[in-house]
Amino acid sequence: MTRTQRKARADAMDVSEMALETLVGYNLKRAYVVLQNDYRAVMGDHGLSPRVFSALTFVVEMPNLTQSDLARRLGIERSGLVAIVDELEARGYLNRVAVPQDRRIQALAPTESGVQAYEAALALINEHEDRMLHMLNAEEREQLVHLLKKIREIGE
């Protein structure tokens, strides 16, 4: 649409006609905010934040990763991971274990309570997503995750 054409029309455009509404990036951000708000409400002030939960998942499911490995898998910088690992260690959910073969690195080993906390958090998060996404049937939800993974793959 040209500026002239716009001025020839009524002043206010219908929201659903705005180009903004067709942009994937804009809808992605808005949808993420909706989901994240409920996540925070469900997990509470002292619960695991999304990024800490995702780090804990890797530590539990792939024990003895290094911090550099983990940062790569999470798609963040090594320096940014330090605070996350600090929090998980302060909560008693993992230990930084020295590796004799390479004294630069410290393997991330989950504790018993780390594994339990992971499983408890995962149950809460699954409930949260099931409740939030009840308007999507199984096929739609699978399709959504599939499409999002395709976008993720570009960034590699």
Next chain:
Amino acid sequence: MTRTQRKARADAMDVSEMALETLVGYNLKRAYVVLQNDYRAVMGDHGLSPRVFSALTFVVEMPNLTQSDLARRLGIERSGLVAIVDELEARGYLNRVAVPQDRRIQALAPTESGVQAYEAALALINEHEDRMLHMLNAEEREQLVHLLKKIREIGE
């Protein structure tokens, strides 16, 4: 899966089997980061940020919104919008216009160069999305936006 079952298996799990990978929230965030990184690269250091562009869209397409209106439509607090409107005004893309009927409010009126900047940015952004999302056909892309809108609707 229980902890006992996990310990009975090999140490490291396949990434694609992790519950994390099936979560909508996690995939939403990761996909958003991928898209946003390219957005920043395309728009450059002095380009409009996503939030400023979305605000400009509303100002251009629905002239004379108030800041409270705009904040509601963007899903952010009034206080958070001030800096965004400040930037758009500093760039000369809009004016805060006094409204005689209600001296509390200032209508947001786009300028000529604001409209031009909007159209130029939109063209760049459409290019960016077309390039990033080339692996999705038209139907998939439409379906993705449709599903994201459904999630957005919960938060209202």
Next chain:
DNA sequence: CACAGATCGTTTAGTAGGTTAACAATTATC
């Protein structure tokens, strides 16, 4: 009409979630 209450834009202070650059310690490569 008066006035209590809501609303508007704004400032200030705080938070979450990162990045970049530099560093010492250590390991790998030539």
Next chain:
DNA sequence: GATAATTGTTAACCTACTAAACGATCTGTG
């Protein structure tokens, strides 16, 4: 054995918000 690369870490910085409070202004009720 010198040079380069990697690891975890700190420090300083940035973006994108929120929450609370403010004066100015408007609205609804008695």
